[in-house]
Amino acid sequence: MLKVFLSHNPEDLGVYFKKAYEALDGMVEVTLNPKESNLSTEELIQVAAGCQVIVCHRATHGKKEIFESLSDMAVFIRPQVDISDVDVAAAEANEVLVLNSVPAFIPATAEMALALMLDLARDVTASTMEFKAGRMPPSNMGRQLNGSTAGIIGYGAIGSYLAKKLKALGMRVLVNDPYVSCREEDIEQVDLKALLENSDFVLPLAVATEETENLINRKTIGWMKPDVYFVNVSRGNLVDEDALAEAYRAGRIGKIAMDVGRGSDQRPSAQLAEMEGVVATPHLGGLTVQNAEAQAWSAVEQVEAILQRQMPPRAVNPQSDARLKKLWAELTPG
Secondary structure (H helix, E strand, O other): OOEEEEOOOHHHHHHHOOOHHHHHHHHOEEEEOOOOOOOOHHHHHHHOOOOOEEEOOOOOOEOHHHHHHOOOOOEEEOOOOOOOOEOHHHHHHOOOEEEOOOOOOHHHHHHHHHHHHHHHHHOHHHHHHHHHOOOOOOOOOOOOOOOOEEEEEOOOHHHHHHHHHHHHOOOEEEEEOOOOOOOOOOEEEOOHHHHHHHOOEEEEOOOOOOOOOOOEOHHHHHOOOOOOEEEEOOOHHHEOHHHHHHHHHOOOOOEEEEOOOOOHHHOOOHHHHOOOOOEEOOOOOOOOHHHHHHHHHHHHHHHHHHHOOOOOOOEOOOOOOHHHHHHHHHOOOO
């Protein structure tokens, strides 16, 4: 029988696989994470030995040691779209198939960006904390989204989805992406400098690559308006956090909200999250019932395809199927 290891800790298992687990358990032999916490790479290697398919939560990095050490593993499933922390080259060298998930996070993440924009614009978190503490918060004038300018860096799936929503709210929307042409009416495609110089809200939504590492740095921060509202729901890798903190302390940035950063599991790092006035949420962008269920059922669909001796959907390296073919030959029919 096919042996599948599910690495999610008990809390995340209940969140993501609340409904899909029963279906998965009815098809294969499932081994669960025996710990109450996320697994390190080394711990995963120890507890997943003998399993042919690993469904690996994002908290455990897909380092080369996994692919070199787990000789029975034929398929590595990452139930999310981003596989930047998976060593695909090592997987290919060891003939392991890597799969990712359906992009169900797009509405959830875009809505999180909108929530943080509104929070900053109307001092929701700051006023709530003051009022709950028995103090009357100052009557700060809020900033309307309607009539303001949003600058979206990266016009991919989330960026293009969010741009339409912000336009519907009456915002002027600027986008920058050297690899994508924006064809939407009334959404302006500009260079990065022009975007940063003219935006009231700046939202980096580019893909995390070597090219975009620290895209927001001292130089590019210097192009921004001094009262800009900076919102990051994409990747901490896009931001030089030392430069951002320095600019915020110096009053060269108006407000900051972040759902991601360079902390563990891509959460905001302490040096920014602990700064007074910064709104920081612990990587909640994709945490909606709809997205969680879609990711879990995506993995179930892939396991089902393996059982049917079909190339599973969303294979990142479909040419690396030697172990999978061997597994098919070993599986008992039916």
